[in-house]
Amino acid sequence: MRLMRALLTLIVVGLLVLSLLAMLRGWRYRARRQAAVMPGFFAQPTSIGADLLPPLKGVYVGTVDARDWHDRIAVGDIGHRAEATARLTAEGLHVERVGASPLWIPAQTFRGARSARGLAGKAMGIKGVLVLTWALDENWLLDTGFRGDDRSVYPEWEAALQTMTPNHDPERNSAR
Template sequence: MEYLWPTLFAIALVLAIFALMAAGWRSRKRAQAAFPELPAVPELADAGLTIPGQYVSTTKAGDWLDRIAVHGLGVRSGAELELHPEGVLLQRSGGVPLFLDRESIEEIRTEGGMAGKFVEKDGLVVLTWRLGEELLDTGFRTRKAEDRSRLLAALEELTRTNTEKNG
């Protein structure tokens, strides 16, 4: 009986923290209501490379803490990254597919973390891309470390081809 009140207080505190977190997420979604719609996934040629891993999140470019809440872009999930001649397709478990047209990809780099997911140095592949006027960073972590170098080489080839066509 002597632990009843401290236990009830701890439970109430945890519930209050979860309620505040949910309210913050809803507020972020309302603030981002005018965010552009995601591009539709076009008819794609066969994938040249498919790599399983984890979709980390999408943030405003350069601000790895400013998660995009709308369209499910701020929710971490399992994913498969498919590389097509037209661009990159992220098939997210429980989320809508995210297609990054190759012309929209502006930079590819590695990072040690973003938006609540921190890993070893250069453990995340980050694609900086443009959606309308918004410049965004999308993070992906390969399931196997050896897949990261294959993915980076293939992404560099995709964007180099893009640069050669536009340059």
């Protein structure tokens, strides 16, 4: 009986290890595939300017292809979830991530902002994630998600981000 229990335990542990290795291999393959076709991310400028809104502390959820909220971008460490602080300036959005590289999104690349239920396979309740849609280039439209500690400021952030998008039309955005 003990031998059978030990054998079953080893089989389960082995299957778990194989599953984890397969997931890691898949993540690395995704990163290589995306790196081959994606341009590089924007370098942070030396000065990002004054904050338009008070900084928002929370969690950087991730960045995904805007056409598929499950298709997480895995290039570099951009796909890693992390505690972060978001700062919005006239020049763009700066996301300072703990334990990961900062993310800089220039204002001229903004395409829209909204509150969403989730992003990158992470469901966080109704309007739990602040999502910024932006263009890395003409072929890559991305969504970056941020879950703020204080979600009551989302409407203020959405409005500020929306006014910074090219071709901002307040009537169209209020109809959403």
